[in-house]
Amino acid sequence: MSLGFAILTALLAIGLLALIFGSILGFAAVKFKVESDPLVEQIDHILPQTQCGQCGYPGCKPYAQAIADGDEINKCPPGGDATIKKLADLMGVEAKSLDSAHGTEDVKKVAFIREDECIGCTKCIQACPVDAILGAAKQMHTVITDECTGCDLCVDPCPVDCIDMLPVKDSASSWRWDINTIPIKQVG
Amino acid sequence: MPNNYDDIIEKLDNNQLWDFPGGVFPAERKTLSNQTPIGKLPIPERLFVTVKQHIGVEGHLIVEVGQKVLKGQALTKSMNPFAVPIHAPTSGEVAAIQKHVSAHPSGLPEMTVEIISDQQDKWIQLNPLIDYQSQPKIKVLAAICDAGISGMGGAGFPTHIKSSPKKDVDFLIINGIECEPYITSDDRLMREHAWQIRQGIDVLCHLLKPKQVLIGIENNKPEAIEAMQVACRENPNYRICSVPTKYPAGGEKQLIQVLTNREVPAKGLPMDVGIIMHNVGTCFAISDAVFSGKPLISRVVTVTGEAVEKPSNLWALIGSPVAHLLAHSDYNPKLQKQPNVIMGGPMMGFNVINDKVPVIKTTNCILAPTDTEISSNNEQACIRCSACADACPVSLLPQQLFWHSKAKELDKAQDYNLFDCIECGACAYVCPSEIPLVHYYRIAKSEIRVEQEEKQKSDKARERFEKREARLIAEQHARDEKHRLAAEARKQAMESKGNNAKDKIAAALARAKAKKQAVNIEEETSVSKADLANDVIEAAAPNETTEASATQPTTKVASSNQRVQAAIARAKAKKAAAEAATSNVEVEVPSEVEVEVEVEVEKNNDKVSESIKTETQSKNQSVNAKEPAPHAAKPEPLKPESASSESVSEVTATKTATIAASKKARIAAAVAKAKAKREAQKAAETEQTSKEAPLAEVEDPKTDSSQEPVKTQEQQIDMKKRKIAAAVAKAKAKKAAEKADKSS
Structure with missing residues (x-):
């Protein structure tokens, strides 16, 4: 009798505890719900945000989502090996070399519109994923160089082929020290 | 604060200093260049003044290529607080404003003002601020800023920013350490211009109000220490500190540590620990700017190394190319395996890309070492x-x-x-x-x-x-x-509106019908394009019957619409006639031909008149076109007539949807009119071209009758019309004859 009572009490007690913790967990799940997948956000922060679509997805965020869902990490040519390395670290997978099917790593470029040839068709403005082209219908357009990600998406739509992708020039502030120019390190 | 002010002063009173960790003791090699007084460098032929020579932003240029500039004239200007201007180092002409190799490790070209010296060295009007103590601080700061002064120790931070702190300053430290080997520019400056440096410190004290001024000089420069002591004798607040020689004691943070034992926090500024530091060269430049109004256009540069024959310190104009300094010091490149010139000291300097690199405000040394001096x-x-x-x-x-x-x-x-x-x-x-x-x-x-x-x-x-x-x-x-x-x-x-759906259907039907009618009319008119021209002729003749036939439906309808249409038609016809008349002035010659036509027309009245009509493309229309001027009023009935054909259909249309139909009809009429006009014009034009061979056409008008079957509508036209046509032809022939007479 007493044994049966003890078992019953234990079952009841554990059941009650399970109920309490279950409700707490359920409440927490609703109360502290994370809106989006934090992993996607993290991946998105690593990607270079050129929004060029060379990975086959319409922008960096969709590719981040795809990586989180198990896609390959080596489909981002603008990011290059540095991005692949970071993604590999984050995802805990082996770093691979860039998938050449999606393009090759290139020097950083920005779009440049030869303004006297522009006919003002606004096609490039519609193509630009970051609104970095300024202009209006039948007005000359120009690229806001500081905002341009060099994604190349404006080049194809241009009916008069007046957009060039120019490599970004080095300035004194962005110049990287060259190990070969080391002159001296010791005196006398 | 662990190192409070009083403790520090007490320790300094006992001639005790602190130390910083680490440090090295490289060979000094200062005697190479510090034995001779500062020499004067001749003005180079060309000067390359880099637009940005300091940390911050550059001003915008206010000179143009070809402009004459005077010594000390500002070349840039900016409202930005982090911008300091640059000045013309000598008088001359601005030869170019373009990118030129810069005094930067990268040697990347930067915007540079190139000045060709006129060797006159003529100063611009100078505005000294001798009574600076009675002037507001802001004015003194503005004078320092306008003189283009930025830190001359190495970093090139704008001095006026550094001199306007928002906190109280415990110590103003004047850096005369110059710890790098070879460099002696500050040493010589202190020896020779201690008094002026002291004046610069006075100005800084006025601005900063520090509790104590510490002048740090390494103990390997006894002459400089002595000179500064003499200069600062009257200021008990100025303390000359002889600092043990150790590299890099001249670093800002290291010197602060040595003199005050305070440590500047990481990513912090000396101001965070109540200290401001200036270089002795900067003090000299401040005194120059305040007491004589001279901007910063020259500085002392040590040219040294064993590859130069005459190592010394030189007053070099900012913008002088390195080659000019080396040439003056007898640089011998043969002593080097490959040309190797360092700007700055051997520890922190950098190789210049080529010898056109200009001296800038922070250039304190040009070092040309032999291969044995510096190990590979x-x-x-x-x-x-x-x-x-x-x-x-x-x-x-x-x-x-x-x-x-x-x-x-x-x-x-x-x-x-x-x-x-x-x-x-x-x-x-x-x-x-x-x-x-x-x-x-x-x-x-x-x-x-x-x-x-x-x-x-x-x-x-x-x-x-x-x-x-x-x-x-x-x-x-x-x-x-x-x-x-x-x-x-x-x-x-x-x-x-669902309840009166029936009305809607009726209305839609009416609309559809009206549209159909309009289309029919249009078709009619388009088919009878050529006819219309004929109609014009017919109408031109005073034919009562046609008029009657026209008036009949009109009276039936008896609507104002018709009248309006008629009026419009008249106006149009007039216009067409006027145009035709003007375009026909040249076509008077073939009057005889016309007469012939008339004769022929009279002869085979019925048939030929028809055939003449078939010549709408050229003959008849031309005849008509020539005529209308005097018969301007005549074409009017045409339109009612053409309208009559419409109005007949219109009458039926009005029964179902009067308004819509009449509107359509009007449009159709307008179209018909326009077409008629165009035909007339065309005819006038074609006549001009065909007037060379009108005889051929007229002589065998019967050949034209082959066109008869094509124009089925014309066959339906009754006799009246033919008569009218004949009459018109006659009238025209007469008219033409008259004209020909007149012109002849």
């Missing part, structure tokens, strides 16, 4: 001796930094406080493996900076992309919503 670079593997860690003046772990920098593990290098490295080169100096450590750090630093910049840019791009996506979605929603509302409105309208 033969880097070997790190043996983990940790000598670098012992030498580091900021207590970093150079070895760890080196590993991570070399392996591009930038985040780990940052974890080891890479950015606290002052790049003094002490670690590289002591390294037994001769590893150029500082250069690895510099590369890592610049890569981190670039990465951070890219990160910022990508964050911005992401934000812009997301905003754009949101905007596109919002726009799509707005469009969908609009369409939905419009659809709803339509549905509602349909429902509300």
Whole structure:
């Protein structure tokens, strides 16, 4: 009798505890719900945000989502090996070399519109994923160089082929020290 | 504060100083250049004044190519507080404003004003501010800023920013350490111009109101210490501190540590510990600016090294090319395996790209060493001796930094406080493996900076992309919503008017009918394009019957619409006639031909008149076109007639939908009129071309009758019309004859 009572009490007690913790967990799940997948956000922060679509997805965020869902990490040519390395670290997978099917790593470029040839068709403005082209219908357009990600998406739509992708020039502030120019390190 | 002011003063009173960790003792080699007074460098032929010579932003240029400038004239101007102007170092002409190799390790071209000296060295009007003590601080600061003064010790921070702190200043430290080997420019400046440096310190004291001024000079410059002591004798607040010689005691943070034992926090400024530091050269420039109004256009530069025959200090104009200084000091490149000129000292300087690099405000030394003076670079593997860690003046772990920098593990290098490295080169100096450590750090630093910049840019791009996506979605929603509302409105309208659906159907039917009618009319008119021209002729003749036939339906309808139409038609016809008349002035010659036509027309009255009509393309119309001027009023009945054909149909149309039909009819009439006019014009034109061979056409008009079957409508035209045509032809022939007479 007493044994049966003890078992019953234990079952009841554990059941009650399970109920309490279950409700707490359920409440927490609703109360502290994370809106989006934090992993996607993290991946998105690593990607270079050129929004060029060379990975086959319409922008960096969709590719981040795809990586989180198990896609390959080596489909981002603008990011290059540095991005692949970071993604590999984050995802805990082996770093691979860039998938050449999606393009090759290139020097950083920005779009440049030869303004006297522009006919003002606004096609490039519609193509630009970051609104970095300024202009209006039948007005000359120009690229806001500081905002341009060099994604190349404006080049194809241009009916008069007046957009060039120019490599970004080095300035004194962005110049990287060259190990070969080391002159001296010791005196006398 | 652990090192409060009184403690520090007490210790300084006892001639005791602190020390900083690490440090090295390289060979000084200062006697090469500090034995002779500062020499004067002749004015070079061309000067290259770099637009940006300081930390901050450059001003915008206010001179143009070809403009004459005077010595001391400002070349740039800016409202930005972090901008200081540059000045013309001598009088002359601005030869070019273009990119020129810069005094930067990269040697990347930067915007430079090139001035050709006229060797006159003529000063601009100077405005000294001798009574600075009675002037507001802001005015003194403005004078310093306008003189283009930025820190002359190395970094080139704008002096007026440094001289307007928002906190109380405990110590103003004047840096006369000059700890790098070879360099003696500050040494010679203190020896020869101590008085003026003291005046500059006075100005800074007026601005900063420090509790104490400390003038730090290394104890390897006894002459300079003595000169400064003499100059500052009258100011008890100025304390000359003889600092033990140790590299890099002249570093800002190291000197602060030596003199006050205060440590500037990482990423902080000396101001955070109540200290401001200025270089002696800057003090000299301030005194020049305030007491004589001269801007900063020259500085003392040490030209030294064993590859120059006459090492010395020189007053060099800012913008003088390095080649000019070397030539003046008898530089002998044969003593070097390959030309090797260093700007700055041997520890922290950099190789100049070529000898056209100009002297800038921070250039204190040009060093041309022989190959034996400076060992070549033969880097070997790190043996983990940790000598670098012992030498580091900021207590970093150079070895760890080196590993991570070399392996591009930038985040780990940052974890080891890479950015606290002052790049003094002490670690590289002591390294037994001769590893150029500082250069690895510099590369890592610049890569981190670039990465951070890219990160910022990508964050911005992401934000812009997301905003754009949101905007596109919002726009799509707005469009969908609009369409939905419009659809709803339509549905509602349909429902509300559902009861009189029958009326609607009737109205729609009427509309459709009217449209059909209009189309018919149009077809008619288009088919009878040629006819219309004929009609004009017919109408031109005073034919009562046609008029009657025209008036009949008109009276039937008896609507004002018809009258209006008639009026419009008249006006149009008039216009057409006038045009035709003007275009026909030249066509008077074939009057005889016309007469012939007349004769013929009279002869075979019925048939020929028809055939004449078939010549609408040229003959008849031309005949008609010539005529209308006097018969301007005549064409009017035509339109009613053409309208009559319409109005017949109209009558039936009006029964179902009067308004719509009449409107359509009017349009149709207008179209018909326009067509008629065009025909007339065309005829006039074609006549001009065909007037050379009108005889041929007229002589065998019967051949034209072959066209008869084509124009089926014409066959239906009754006799009256033919008669009219004949009459018209006659009238025209007469007219033409008259004209021909007149013109002849």
